[in-house]
Amino acid sequence: MQTGSSSQPNFFDTKVLGHPAGLFVLFFTEMWERFSFYGMRVLLIQFLTMSVIGLNPGWGWEVADAGALFATYAMLLYITPIFGGILADRYIGYRWAVVIGSLVMTLGHAFMALEGEMFMYLGLACLVAGTGFFKPNMTSILSEMYKSVPQKKDGAYTIFYMGVNAGAFFGMMLCGYLGERVGWHYGFGLAGIFMLLGTLQFWLAKPIFGSIGNVPKKGEKTIDNDPELADLTQEDKDALKKNPFTTVDYILITVSTIIGLLYAFDDPFRIIAKFRLFPETILGYDGKVVGIIFGLIVFLYLVITRISRYTKVVRDRMIAVIIFAFFTIFFWMSFEQGATSLVLFARDNTQRMMIGNSALLFNIFNTLLTVIPLLIITWVLYLLAKQTIKKAFASNIILAITFIGVWGAAIWMLNRDWSSHAYEVSYSAVKEAVLTEDGTHKIDESNNPVFKFTPISEAFSAKEGDEIVEVTTIITDRVEMEAGTSIKIYEELERFHVLTSDIEHPLREGYSKQGKTPHIIEARVTELKDGQVEITASWFSILNSFFIIAFASLVSKLWDSKYNPPAAIKYGLGLIIMAIGFGVLAYGANGISEGTRVSMMWLVFAYLFHTLGELFSSPVGLSYVSKLVPARMIAFMFGMWYLAIAIGNNLAAQVGGQIENITEKYSLSTFFLIFTVVPIVAGLIVIALNPLMKKLMHGVK
Structure with missing residues (x-):
């Protein structure tokens, strides 16, 4: 395989912060891929477990089933890169592998942005397959770039790692906010948009890389001249040559791989298709457990026999x-x-509502946390453009568009939080004593009796003899209201929301499809409060x-x-x-x-x-x-x-x-x-x- 210096003699002449410009092309490519990956990941488990009826409905799965599906997805994300790396190394080259992986992942995010169960599964499958091509080959390109200057490799990986974390940071922040505040599929879709733009900027930056990442040539490195094996004796090197994979090795690899894939897919098939890939029982024992133990024995035998042949x-x-x-x-x-x-x-268990000075401090902190990293990365983008604008004009334009987009999303998010208002709202509720298992009145840590307050709503009316009281709560909303205003509110995830007409209609429609009456509560604004924010x-x-x-x-x-x-x-x-x-x-x-x-x-x-x-x-x-x-x-x-x-x-x-x-x-x-x-x-x-x-x-x- 050609080295960076021979394939592109002037590669290290265009530098940004002391490193080749190509490193920062990889930085931004990896950044947008991590943006999309983590942006989707932080939403998936929430979407799967949210109620099927509500302001932001999900699939209403049990947490255990959602975890099982995510387990398969997470496992496959680290198995497919094994095959993607081999394909790139032997046949298609690192650059094409990255592009193919990026496009497949973009398609996956596009599927997830659509409504429908099948689109979600297709999306996850594409993300798994795309990651297999993308994940191992970005670092391979980076490693190849620095072959002629290995002393700079540690610094390059540090910068690259910062790109990974910058992408994860903004992906979880912006996709997470959009998904939770507007709709899950909007969050999934935003992840796909930046994945596509990241792919385009990488492909259009091809002139910067020369032949780095091209389809490899055969026979360029052997055991005898591999510098990574320089500390081995000739006896050890000869032993390596004499230890090819045997037919039995390949059979054992195949058997253990099949059992591993059956294990990975068993839960999704059980949850979605109500079908088990392992027999119910084998020799009187749980079939899945027996299958896994057998697969581990086969795999351990393979590893032990392979290793035992070496010096x-x-x-x-x-x-x-x-x-x-x-x-x-x-x-x-x-x-x-x-x-x-x-x-x-x-x-579900963390206090995320902040009011008054606490809300103000959080908004200030969150603004600095968002804007300062964006300014730093935008400055790096400017330095990169100065060095590469002539050689890769289109790539720089795409990068500029991505940053205009991410700045726009960040400003939109911050504006929503800064412009929210807090109100004290009162509504009628039925007051009931909370009883212990032995039927006595439950007492809290301060030795006060505990009561439950059930809001009176369209779906719950007070009965004769019920004690009706006025209950107050704090609501945050971007709509400006005055004290005394009558409003409708709805509780979701233990937080009340103001129902405007555009929100109320789809909520009622969702309940109607299920043949249920929504718990919409008549309330009244009693007091304007200091600013409030929900994290x-x-x-x-x-x-x-x-x-x-x-x-x-x-x-x-x-x-x-x-x-x-x-x-x-x-x-x-x-x-x-x-x-x-x-x-x-x-x-x-x-x-x-x-x-x-x-x-x-x-x-x-x-x-x-x-x-x-x-x-x-x-x-x-x-x-x-x-x-x-x-x-x-x-x-x-x-x-x-x-x-x-x-x-x-x-x-x-x-x-x-x-x-x-x-x-x-x-x-x-x-x-x-x-x-x-x-x-x-x-x-x-x-x-x-x-x-x-x-x-x-x-x-x-």
Whole structure:
């Protein structure tokens, strides 16, 4: 394969912030892809679990079923890149793979923007397939660009990683806001628009890259001249040549792959088609469990027999990778709760209403949080345009259009929050005593009796003898009203909304189709209050990206200092620090009852610890696979690593989907304790294995 310097002699002459302009084309391409991916992801679990009737209706699925569907989706996202990387490396080249993946993902988002169950499934399938082409090949282009200057590669990956987090940040913020405030499909659609524009700007920037990312040539790198294998003896290199995949190996790979895919698709088939892919029972035991155990045995036999054929140094290094991959499962099983249970916790259990000075402070903070990163990235865009406007004029125009669009969306979002009004509203309700299981009046922590207030509405009338009282609540809306105004209100997710005529009509229509009467309440504005704002559930998800951008450079300096710990210590600490975040949530959720909401600060601190744990763990991952694994096994071992991440993501969604069941049987605090205890135990084991890991790695650091 051609190097960056030979294929494009002047490639490094056009620089932005000390790096080739092409790096920032990749930066923005990855940014828009992550924008679309995370923008969709933060909406999906909410959409699936929202009531089928309401102001912003969803599918009304049980949380467990929604988690199971998301588990399959998340697992496949890390399996398809294995095949996409192989296809690009051998046949179509990295650039075409990125373009194909981007277009397929754009089609997926377009499907999800449409109404209809089939479109949703087609959309998810396209996103999985498109990610398989896109995900592994962006970094391959980046790696190829820096072949002739490897000393600059670490800095390039840091900049690229910032693009990843910038895209995730704005995707979750803007798509999440649009989806929650206007409609889920609008959020899905916005993600697709920026995915399409990102694809166009990448393709039109082709002149900047020369032949980098083209279809590879055969025979350019062999085991004997591969610089990554320079530390191996000739005996080890000869052993690599003599260890091709056998027919039995391919059969075992096929069998374990088929069983793995059956496992991945079993839940969606059960939920959607009411059909199980595994037999109900095998030899008297659960068929799915037996099938999974058999598949694991086949896969472990394959791995053990492959590794045993190598010499000691190569064999030991691959064992080290397998150990890291095993503990990776526990990291992602916990960390990826951010896609399921933490989104639901933010929506259903976190106090997101702010009023008065608190609302003002949040609006100021959120404005700075939105505008400052946008200004910085826009400045980078300006620097890129200065260097590349003549060579890739059309690409720069597309990039300009994307940023006009994202600025427009951001200003629209901020304006809605700044221009909202708060009102005290009164309505009639039936007052009833809340009883304990033994029939006595329930008492709260302040020793006061607890009452339930049921609003009188079109669907609920007071009976003779009921105690009717006037209840007040605070409502926020962009409509200006005066005290004494009669209004109609509707409760959704424990928050009241003002019903204007354009909102009321589709709501009544939805109830009518179900043969039900809507709970529309007659109310009256009693007082104008200070400003109020409701934070979207999606907003909390941006904290991970924000904290990464804030702390990445500090942690990076630690790794460059004399205090840089060994890989096993680093990974173990990452697991433990992340677990502390869940411990914070377990403490904050301790003892809360149904309908109670906790302070948003518990969730803020949880995301802080989760991010610090990620920053400790992220240096270990794929970099150690590339350092420890020989060329002939690199694709297989990368596949194993992605499989471990896939299993972790799958388990994350499966267990996260059980949040309601575990909370009902035990408590919400118990649910979060699972993700506190398991990663801490795994982290301590990894740290204890440090002497063994150093021995197995044979000098690789």
